[in-house]
């Protein structure tokens with residue numbers, strides 16, 4: 114493709130880590146820019162109906178623009194961060210705008226009444242937070258990080274958003290099997306582990322090291338590479354928000370859906386009646402059962418949430434927390450929850466679009482969004498976590 118430079122006025126932020134501009138009537142999704150800027154943008158992709166572009170020269174900068182703390186952030190470089198060029202306050206404001214826009218467009222909620230959609234900071238600042246990092250290895254065995262929307266590997270000296278214990282691991286200064294993936298974990302118990310895979314996904318090569326995680330007065334022995342919230346303060350923030358939203362009463366029954374190793378169940382159990390965790394992953398369920406064996410009111414059901422809830426035996430529930438993967442829960446699961454008439458549902462979401470779609474479905478079934486928190490648990494990136502409260506109308 115011949116390099117094509119466009120001069121554009123940058124418009125609002127959109128979900129995906131870019132802003133929207135217009136050029137000759139066509140939408141241009143511009144990365145590395147900020148709303149209100151005038152930039153020269155290099156077209157990186159032409160699609161039917163829109164273009165993708167990288168701002169390579171800023172003609173009129175936003176007051177929110179800063180020098181990226183990482184030298185590998187920017188056009189054509191590492192694709193891991195989206196907002197290194199924005200102040201941390203501005204990053205959270207951009208994320209708040211994305212949440213508001215997704216709730217309006219996909220959730221059908223244009224009037225949020227007195228719900229705040231401020232994305233709150235977590236302690237520790239925007240760097241050195243990431244406790245799980247996946248490094249890619251190029252065809253010559255050199256480790257690094259992927260370029261944005263590409264399988265190219267960018268060599269880096271260190272990843273500035275990685276937890277200091279991960280930055281200290283001897284990973285980036287040695288060779289690895291060509292084309293493999295190296296996953297580094299730093300745990301809340303102060304341990305580190307390194308796992309390799311022959312490809313980006315796929316089974317680990319060699320033994321999977323165990324890793325201990327601590328939260329809510331419990332300790333889990335997990336497989337490195339298994340799911341755990343990535344930011345060191347995420348579990349505390351999310352469980353605190355869920356507990357405040359659900360306000361459990363002693364005899365109430367609760368479900369922790371997509372429960373992983375039972376972090377939300379561990380936080381809820383001391384305050385309510387029976388808690389059932391539903392989780393598909395066998396290793397997470399085994400780790401959860403081991404870690405929470407002293408909580409006699411917690412049980413685990415292993416299986417697909419939709420299939421488990423399709424069983425009419427699962428009749429009564431008062432409180433539900435659900436924390437689905439990026440794709441969201443979907444209509445069948447939302448219908449299955451609403452059909453049981455819970456008093457309160459706390460929805461923990463890592464994707465605002467999937468969250469907004471599911472909130473719309475809840476609305477059709479008589480549940481309104483009556484509480485909303487959001488956390489910047491992935492600073493410098495476009496990602497954030499939302500915790501929404503749904504209650505019957």
Ligand SMILES: C[S@@+](CC[C@H](N)C(=O)[O-])C[C@H]1O[C@@H](n2cnc3c(N)ncnc32)[C@H](O)[C@@H]1O
Nearest residue numbers: 340371372373392393394416417418436437438
């Ligand atoms: C975002 S994680 C949340 C885990 C847990 N709540 C936590 O905070 O540690 C989503 C979890 O859902 C599980 N999962 C994904 N799809 C599922 C499904 N259809 N049924 C049951 N569990 C599923 C994954 O294995 C993963 O543990």
